Amino acid sequence: MAQQHHALSSQESYNPNHLLDILLGKMQLKNDAALSRMLEVAPPVISKIRHHRLPVGASLLIRMHEVTGMSIRDLRDLMGDRRTKYRLSDAQGRPKPEEKAAQAAAAAAAQQQQGQQQGQTTEATSSSGTSSTGNYAH
DSSP, X not given: OOOOOOGGGXXXXXXXXXXXXXXXXXXXXXXXXXXXXXXXXXXXXXXXXXXXXXXXXXXXXXXXXXXXXXXXXXXXXXXXXXXXXXXXXXXXXXXXHHHHHHHHHHHXXXXXXXXXXXXXXXXXXHHHOOOTTTTSOO
């Protein structure tokens, strides 16, 4: 089985074990199982983080912050995450080329339909020849 590594693990300074060890000491816990209970995650999550198969995600960082009172920046510093911004890659959230074409076609169709409806409204108003108050008895 090939070992999978996430992109953050390519940073030389990245060491989630240091963060986990600090949390164990700060919360006076005996082992990773106790840490997983404290953070309300399954024990394999901690193991996968220790073996660099899973990054410390945003939701786990927030949970660590809530439990310890430490700032997110301090938690990230402890694991060696020196990035100034923590965000998804540029590719995530961007529409795929075929989705982009479909969106453009849908927008063009909507614009055309709107133009046709405005033309029909104008025709109806000019062909009726009556004012809006002409149908009411006074």
